[in-house]
Structures are given as structure tokens and as C-alpha cells.
Amino acid sequence: MKVANKIETAHSPAEIPNDWFTWKETDKEAAEVVSRPSLSYWQDAWKRLVKNKLAMAGLVFLVLLTIMAIFGPIISPYTVDKTNLPNQFQPPSGDHWFGTDSLGRDVFTRTWFGARISLFVGLMAALIDFTIGIIYGGISGYKGGRADNIMMRIIEILYGLPYLLVVILLLVVLGPSLGTIILALTVTGWVGMARIVRGQVLQIKNYEFVLASRSFGTKTSRIIRKNLIPNTMGPIIVQMTLTVPSAIFAEAFLSFLGLGIQSPHASWGMMANDALGAILSGHWWTLFFPAFFISFTMFAFNVLGDGLQDALDPKLRK
Amino acid sequence: MLKYILKRLLIMAVTLWIIVTLTFVLMVSIPGSPLNEERGTNETVQKNLEAHYNLDEPYHIQYLLYLKSIVTLDFGPSIKQPNQTVNDLLGRGFPISFELGIVTILVAVFSGIILGIVAALKHNGIIDYMAMSLAVLGISIPNFVLATLLIQQLAVKYEIFPVATWSSPAHMVLPIIALATGPMAIIARLTRSTMLEVLTQDYIKMARAKGLSPWKIVFKHALKNALMPVVTIMGTLLAGILTGTFVIEKIFAIPGMGKYFVESINQRDYPVIMGTTVFYSAFLIFMLFLVDIAYGILDPRIKIHKKGGES
Numbered sequence: 065m066k067v068a069n070k071i072e073t074a075h076s077p078a079e080i081p082n083d084w085f086t087w088k089e090t091d092k093e094a095a096e097v098v099s100r101p102s103l104s105y106w107q108d109a110w111k112r113l114v115k116n117k118l119a120m121a122g123l124v125f126l127v128l129l130t131i132m133a134i135f136g137p138i139i140s141p142y143t144v145d146k147t148n149l150p151n152q153f154q155p156p157s158g159d160h161w162f163g164t165d166s167l168g169r170d171v172f173t174r175t176w177f178g179a180r181i182s183l184f185v186g187l188m189a190a191l192i193d194f195t196i197g198i199i200y201g202g203i204s205g206y207k208g209g210r211a212d213n214i215m216m217r218i219i220e221i222l223y224g225l226p227y228l229l230v231v232i233l234l235l236v237v238l239g240p241s242l243g244t245i246i247l248a249l250t251v252t253g254w255v256g257m258a259r260i261v262r263g264q265v266l267q268i269k270n271y272e273f274v275l276a277s278r279s280f281g282t283k284t285s286r287i288i289r290k291n292l293i294p295n296t297m298g299p300i301i302v303q304m305t306l307t308v309p310s311a312i313f314a315e316a317f318l319s320f321l322g323l324g325i326q327s328p329h330a331s332w333g334m335m336a337n338d339a340l341g342a343i344l345s346g347h348w349w350t351l352f353f354p355a356f357f358i359s360f361t362m363f364a365f366n367v368l369g370d371g372l373q374d375a376l377d378p379k380l381r382k
Numbered sequence: 383m384l385k386y387i388l389k390r391l392l393i394m395a396v397t398l399w400i401i402v403t404l405t406f407v408l409m410v411s412i413p414g415s416p417l418n419e420e421r422g423t424n425e426t427v428q429k430n431l432e433a434h435y436n437l438d439e440p441y442h443i444q445y446l447l448y449l450k451s452i453v454t455l456d457f458g459p460s461i462k463q464p465n466q467t468v469n470d471l472l473g474r475g476f477p478i479s480f481e482l483g484i485v486t487i488l489v490a491v492f493s494g495i496i497l498g499i500v501a502a503l504k505h506n507g508i509i510d511y512m513a514m515s516l517a518v519l520g521i522s523i524p525n526f527v528l529a530t531l532l533i534q535q536l537a538v539k540y541e542i543f544p545v546a547t548w549s550s551p552a553h554m555v556l557p558i559i560a561l562a563t564g565p566m567a568i569i570a571r572l573t574r575s576t577m578l579e580v581l582t583q584d585y586i587k588m589a590r591a592k593g594l595s596p597w598k599i600v601f602k603h604a605l606k607n608a609l610m611p612v613v614t615i616m617g618t619l620l621a622g623i624l625t626g627t628f629v630i631e632k633i634f635a636i637p638g639m640g641k642y643f644v645e646s647i648n649q650r651d652y653p654v655i656m657g658t659t660v661f662y663s664a665f666l667i668f669m670l671f672l673v674d675i676a677y678g679i680l681d682p683r684i685k686i687h688k689k690g691g692e693s
Contacts, residue, residue: 226663229659230404317629321648336530
């Protein structure tokens with residue numbers, strides 16, 4: 065206040081002569097210099113994911129697990145179903161790294177076979193959910209109106225179905241096998257994905273860039289493919305990483321109930337079930353290895369999903 | 383509100399009808415007749431048996447009879463256990479499973495919320511990291527693995543708790559820990575994240591500025607709003623606990639519904655599978671309905687009579 069008064073008494077604005085001012089050259093180029101490399105959305109997300117140590121540990125674990133799932137049974141001198149009764153319940157040793165089970169089968173070989181089954185079931189379930197969910201949710205969200213209304217009612221009905229009960233029922237009818245397990249898991253499993261895609265599409269389709277695209281006369285299918293789907297990818301990928309562990313859990317759960325992969329093949333749930341009696345007599349390794357790998361695979365997918373959630377959220381971008 | 387409830391009831395009815403029809407399709411699509419295993423029955427006996435179970439009627443009549451029996455809550459006899467009806471099994475097993483389920487939910491909700499609050503209040507501190515690591519582990523370890531580990535460590539090795547059957551409170555400890563850990567972890571994570579969000583709100587700052595005790599701020603002002611998401615996932619958690627009882631009861635030899643259900647699956651005792659599935663589904667669907675209504679009543683921001691369902 066004081067200062068303002070002083071200036072006013074000194075000079076009224078009109079009295080300030082023009083030669084008090086000098087023209088300062090602005091460097092227009094300098095203002096436009098980009099100080100750090102421009103990052104695409106995916107590069108930025110990756111950078112942030114790498115910083116998340118727990119998520120990276122999960123990723124590394126999953127990569128190693130995949131490698132072992134592919135090569136483990138190949139490098140092992142034993143086969144998955146070769147029984148060797150005199151050799152039952154061997155503790156872990158140089159011959160049998162993870163020991164042998166009640167039928168003398170090599171737990172090492174069976175564990176990696178189980179990894180194949182679990183990863184395959186998990187990834188297939190996620191992929192099928194993704195495909196159906198993105199088509200169904202995309203159409204429902206983009207069309208809106210009556211079509212959306214009807215499609216959402218169908219989803220509401222399916223959503224009310226108790227997931228594992230339906231899966232159990234389907235497997236009792238269809239008979240347990242790898243194909244039927246994946247089918248049963250995806251029959252109602254895609255509903256969650258469809259809901260997420262729809263919610264995202266509903267939100268994004270009203271943004272200006274979609275409007276701009278439409279005003280250029282872009283076809284609907286192209287808008288869905290080029291504008292909507294790439295921008296909904298974040299939550300969809302997170303949902304996929306979380307579908308995998310729940311499918312792996314479901315497979316293990318079903319195998320545990322005797323509705324999963326059938327002997328002589330191996331799955332982690334089945335191995336845990338077989339080990340139930342054995343651990344009471346102290347043969348801990350028959351349970352430990354499948355239990356460890358089920359838990360850590362689910363753990364790895366969960367922390368990776370959490371990490372991706374943070375990394376892919378544009379609101380958290382610095 | 384009334385319109386919403388009616389709409390939800392309609393959807394419930396359709397969902398239930400799908401389950402009932404699915405179970406019927408199951409019954410007629412089993413290879414051969416459910417009675418085929420009875421060796422040594424001659425043709426007349428077979429015919430009489432079929433007539434007794436209405437298996438000689440055409441499918442659409444069987445379907446209507448089946449619908450009628452479901453509506454009148456008569457799930458029929460068990461094939462594999464003579465002189466037992468599905469209703470007998472339900473009557474014997476359900477109270478035990480219900481007890482297990484209720485205690486599990488109470489334990490999971492209380493411990494989960496407390497863990498979540500502590501983690502949120504000590505945000506980014508050691509306690510927070512420990513609680514959340516515990517939570518992720520709890521989500522990752524399947525309940526049947528946890529159950530077996532608990533038995534091996536606490537029952538067989540150190541003999542702290544008895545296992546098998548359902549006769550004293552001590553017998554209940556291990557099954558409840560095994561069953562409650564997963565839901566507890568989910569609740570803890572959810573409570574933590576919503577609590578963190580709520581604690582930054584203006585009205586919490588206001589309460590703090592007013593000089594309210596931290597205790598009062600957390601439990602009286604913050605918690606009420608932080609718990610809404612927990613209410614929404616109660617339905618899913620209930621479904622998880624219910625299916626969890628199958629394996630837990632199997633492992634701990636608890637004579638509840640889940641054990642009968644698993645046995646019926648292994649023995650392919652179709653009437654028991656069907657009856658139990660329908661019963662479980664009806665129970666769960668009704669619970670989901672109650673959760674939804676409760677949510678509508680508890681959260682004043684939701685006006686369900688305006689536009690039904692979620693957006």
C-alpha cells in the first residue's frame with residue numbers, strides 16, 4: 065500500500081516517458097527447447113514400473129518361472145508320470161532335487177509341469193476374458209442407449225451367478241480336462257472385464273479428441289480401434305494381470321477338489337492335494353514345492369498388477 | 383427405492399432360474415441313467431426305480447417337476463447315501479458351515495479394518511509396509527495351502543491346536559485362521575487406501591483444527607466414510623468364504639455342508655450336487671441383494687431410485 069502510494073505521487077502512468085523502457089529480445093526458440101526427452105505414454109509407464117522394486121521382482125520371478133516351465137521338464141532326466149514305487153518319499157537330494165512323492169515320481173519335474181498348466185490356464189483365461197470383454201464392453205459403452213441397457217442387464221444377471229459354483233457345475237457336466245477348465249473359467253469370467261471396458265469407453269467417448277475425430281468423418285470401427293481402445297488400455301492391462309492369479313487359484317482349487325487336471329498329469333493344486341496325507345508323516349517336500357510356487361506365482365502377479373496400476377495411471381504421472 | 387428393489391428381485395429370479403436350469407441340464411446330460419451303477423437290478427426293478435424318480439417322463443415334464451420340487455424346497459433323495467435326503471444333509475451340515483462362515487467373517491472384518499487403519503495412520507512407515515506385505519501374502523496364499531501348513535506346523539509339529547471335527551472352540555481356531563486370512567487381507571488393503579483418501583479431506587482437517595482427539599477423528603469421522611467400499615465388496619468376500627468352506631471343511635474333516643458337497647462331487651452323487659448348488663446359489667444371491675440394499679441405505683450419495691445400478 066505504502067509503495068503504491070509513493071509511485072502514484074511520483075509519476076502517474078501517463079507521465080512515464082517511453083524511453084525509460086528498452087526492448088528486450090525474446091528468444092522464441094529457447095522457449096520451445098525440450099529439456100528432457102519426450103516420452104510416450106508406454107515409455108513413461110515402463111520407467112515408473114522399473115522404479116517399483118517389488119513389481120520388478122515379481123516380473124523377474126515370472127520370467128524365470130516361464131523359462132523353467134518350458135525347459136524344466138526337458139532338462140530333467142525323469143518324466144512327469146513315471147512311477148517308481150521303491151523310490152517313494154525320497155527327500156530332496158542330488159538325484160531328485162525336490163524329492164519324490166508317494167508314487168516315487170520326481171517332484172522337480174512335476175513342479176515345472178504344474179507351472180506349465182498353471183501359466184497356460186492363467187494366460188488363456190486372461191486372453192479370452194480380454195477378447196470377449198473388450199468386444200462386449202466396447203460395443204455396450206460406445207453404442208449406449210437401448211443396446212447398452214439390454215447388454216448391461218445381461219451382465220447384471222451373469223454377475224450374480226456364483227463364479228466357482230458355476231465352474232464346478234460345468235466341470236461336473238463336461239468332465240475335467242484342460243480345455244473344459246479354461247472354458248468353465250471364462251464362461252462367466254469375462255463379465256468383470258466387460259464392465260471395466262464399458263465404464264472406460266463411456267467416459268472417454270465424450271472427450272474432445274473423440275469428437276474431433278468424429279467431426280473429421282472417421283468411421284465408428286476406426287474410432288473404437290484407434291481412439292477408444294488405446295486409451296482404455298491401462299485399466300484393462302491391470303485387470304488382466306489380476307485375472308491370471310485368480311484363474312491360477314481357481315485351477316488349483318478345482319484340482320484340489322479332484323475336478324482339475326487328472327493324474328498322471330501334474331498340476332500344483334493336484335500335487336498339494338496328493339500331499340495332504342504325506343505331510344502328516346513328515347514328507348514336507350511333497351507339499352512345500354507346489355505350495356511355494358502357487359503362492360509365489362500369485363504373489364508375483366498381484367504385486368505386478370499393483371505396480372502396473374500405479375505406473376499406468378496418468379494421474380500419478382510426474 | 384421400491385422400484386430398485388423390485389428390479390433387483392427380478393434379476394435375482396432370472397439368475398436363480400439360470401442356475402436351476404443349469405443343474406437340470408447337468409442331470410439329463412450325465413451319460414447313462416444315474417441308477418446305472420446299481421448292479422444286479424433286473425429290468426422291473428430298474429423300471430420301478432425310474433418311475434420312482436420320474437426318470438421315465440419326457441424331459442419337459444421332468445423339468446417342470448424339478449422346478450416344482452425346487453420351489454417347494456424339496457431337493458430329493460441322495461443316490462449314494464441310502465435313506466438320506468438332500469434336505470437331511472442340508473439340515474445337518476448347514477448350521478455348522480454357517481457358524482464357521484459367520485465367525486470367519488467377523489474375524490476377517492474386524493482384523494482387516496484394524497490392520498487397514500493402522501497402516502493408513504502410519505502411512506509409509508515400517509508398520510504400513512509390514513501390514514501391507516502381510517496383506518499381499520494373505521491374498522496370494524491359497525486357503526487350502528495355508529490350512530495344510532497350519533496343520534503341519536501348529537497341530538502336528540507343535541501340537542498346540544487339535545484338528546479334525548468341530549467339537550470345541552479350540553478346534554475352530556485353525557480352520558478360521560485359514561479361511562479368514564484371505565478376506566482379511568483384502569479388507570485391510572481396501573480400508574487402508576480409502577482411509578488414506580478420506581484423511582486428506584477438508585472435514586478431517588476441520589475436525590483436527592477443532593482439536594478433536596485423533597482417536598475420535600479416526601473412529602467417529604473418518605472410518606464411517608472409509609468403510610463404504612468395504613461394504614461393496616462384502617458380496618464377493620461372502621462368495622469366496624463360502625467356496626472356501628468346501629476345501630477347509632474337507633481338510634479339517636468338519637462335518638459341514640462343504641464336506642458333503644465335495645464328497646458328492648467325488649462320488650458323482652448328482653441330486654446332492656444339484657440341491658446343494660441351488661441352495662448355495664440362492665443363499666449367495668440373496669446375500670448380494672442384501673449387501674446392495676444396505677449400500678443404498680448407508681451411502682447418502684447414492685440415489686438408487688433415480689437411475690438403477692451402477693454407471
